[in-house]
Amino acid sequence: MTFTPSVAADWPRVHTDLPGPRSRSILDRKDAVLQGPLRDAENVPFVLGRKYGHLLEDVDGNVFADHVSAWGAAPYGAQPPLVRDAVTRTWDRYGMEISQYLASEPVVALAERLVALAPGAITRAAPTVTGTEAVEGAVKLAREATGRPIILGFLGQYHGESTYLTASVSTDMPGNTSGIAQYVPGVVLIPYPQSFRAPFHEGPGPYDDTLCLDYLRDWVLRYQVEPSQIAGVLIEPVAGEAGILTPSQAFWDRLTSMCRQYGWKLLLDEVQTGLGRCGTVFAAERWGLEPDLLLVGKGVTGGGQAVAGVLGTDEMMAESTTHLGGTYAWEPAACAGAIAGLDLLADGTVLANTRELEAIALEHFTPLVDEIDQLGDARAIGAWACLEFVTERGSVEPAPEFQHAVNLAAMRRGVFAISEASKPLYRLQPALTMEPELFRWSCEQIAAAVREVARG
Template identity: 30%
Template sequence: MATTEVVQSRRIVTEIPGPESRAIQKRRGAAVAQGVGSVLPVYVERAGGGIIEDVDGNALIDFGSGIAVTNVGNADPRVAERAAEQLGRFTHTCFMVNPYESYVEVCEALNRVTPGDHEKRSILLNSGAEAVENAVKIARGATGRQAVVVFDHAYHGRTNLTMGLTAKNMPYKHGFGPFAGEIHRMPMAYAYRWPTGPENCGPEAAAVTIDRITEQIGADNVAALVIEPIQGEGGFIEPAPGFLPALAEFCRAHGIVFVADEVQTGFARTGHMFASEHEGIVPDLITTAKGIAGGLPLAAVTGRAELMDAVHRGGLGGTYGGNPAACAAALAALEVIESEGLVERAREIGALMLARLRTFAERFDVVGDVRGRGAMVAIELVEGDGRPNPEAVARVLKHCHARGLVLLSAGTHGNVIRMLPPLVIGDDLLVEGLNLLEEALAAL
């Protein structure tokens, strides 16, 4: 596995956060807008593999990967070297003014690795939200329709349109409206909480969605159906089996553009290169970001050539989209994923973590559900009657953070603990992190 010189072991030498981090945090309060939050105000000095080192000399186990960004590990040598080499040659020209080969190479790579063997085109952008927004633009431009279908528990970004696509109000949407129109929300195939049981969830949720689209919107008015193949911020919800294939088939039959938002699930994270592949889904458009460039800001929309080429010249782009250093990093990150076998490694991580997490569900009543694929796994914490238990999540995270394990929460009700370790993390750190999580659950 590719790692930096960062020693791959947890080390706690001060309280968390330590005095240096607290000093910087005090400066932050006078300089950074209060609306920008941080899960764990431990200021980072360096990171690599499965470890984050802070300014106080503590070394924390990383179960967050910067929210599924550093799939190949932080500061992977190949990523860093390629980006640095590019920075030494030129930093920016704007591809729309003076183009460069690496942009073309990244698009070629995306066209090759994304699902489906049809002819594809790609555009490069800066962020996941920008990618989703452009996917909707492309779908509307190509179909001449306006309506967009999204789902409960969805998260698609923080721009005005993507806030409208996002389901959760606080903190993403509260006070920021009005939002874009012609957005229609449907029920998610959330097996753990489906009223008639998980075995009925996929077919029933698909039937409800198709009926509502047909009766309330009109299929011929829908430009795009946008869905995360595994929901991220919504709580790592895996759509119940059969749900995605039924929706994809309906979209094909009615000329609706099926958009897979793979911003969080892409680039080997779930044990396939893309999560759509788990059920053989071939999206018309796929949005990517996060893990695409090993930590540098880059995003993309990749899709069927006839859809991507339907937009008039000049209708797509952006000043920084496809920055040359980010393109160099993306090419290196993809090489690492393929040469290091990180798709298979994600499956190994998932097998180890899910097996252990299921023992937690047997031991602790507070663990209501264990779910996920590959290195994208979660536990949902509940009250005795099954109601969401966000207070327990807050206590578990506080316990783990204090002992040097970076964990994140998720879920519409804030009652899910999500785990996104780098795909280069060692089994010893995985086991140690899970030990800390078990200790925190026992402390409840």
């Protein structure tokens, strides 16, 4: 299957105020019936009418370039024909089925395809529906394999929404853990390495992100927990929700050497980074990482139906008796959609496209950091980019109002991206297949929006 990026037939255009009248009326109904956090229409002031290609249209007929792509779960655009055909054909044949009780061929085929793609000595798979369940499964497997209780996590990472994960390792927002953190023992945390808000860095001079591991060695392992009590290290190869942060090769070399020294299992959370997002099939490839457990979600769906899972080595999974999954995990049609997505990814054109998107993002946003005082940093890897706004040049103090204004200005120009009130991060997470022309145009609109807001 060849993927050929081409200019979309249609183009973004916004012809009403946001929200438009139809959106307004549905948002009012939403406000009356949904749970608190879902009532907020501040950051997304419109209601989805339909999606096609890499565009979405609201119920008032406004069209936006889609830089959210279902938070990465629609990696090949709205309805990739190969995925749609595979899902419907397989559903026609098998209907809904509970795959952990009754096997069908698509389940086995998906497991075979994923372990063949995975780095290192990965040979096995365990089905889940969500990334959250995959992370929880990995924690269970690491404890089972080692007989040790503690998981080492990193501040700023996000791993999912279960009570256990939000209370312990999903530390991307302090409000998440309120009222529940104290009920979840068994986790120690150190800062995730990053050069913008560099932990332990006294600068000036280049930042050495292995300082976080000095802290682990000199403080955590000395005063808080013995290395022999740690079952595994749970880490995202690129921290997504914390703002597309990319540790150095030296960091990975030292961390994996500590894993070998102390018998810690490497639990690599590729729910967000995996399946092409970072320009390689798995982000692990960029640093030669060989995880014991590798977690997949989002992009693995191919944009069809919900699929996530734990991949692991024979040592971790062959003789395991830990139960994972659930009623809906890897129902056959979802597996067939995921396999069709892997066929699209296998082509190679998709990965080349993500790397082109990375180059376009850097070309537009890196000079903007020098130009605009309130743009503290801009980062990109693969089809993923992040702008971090600050109050003034040289400061790392977040500027949420500036960011919010940029988000609205970009939306008025037809660009829909990720901007949450609780995080000082404006992010682009388009489909891997977004046409470079549409992506370039979107970056230009964002740059114009930033200039507009900076001018006041």
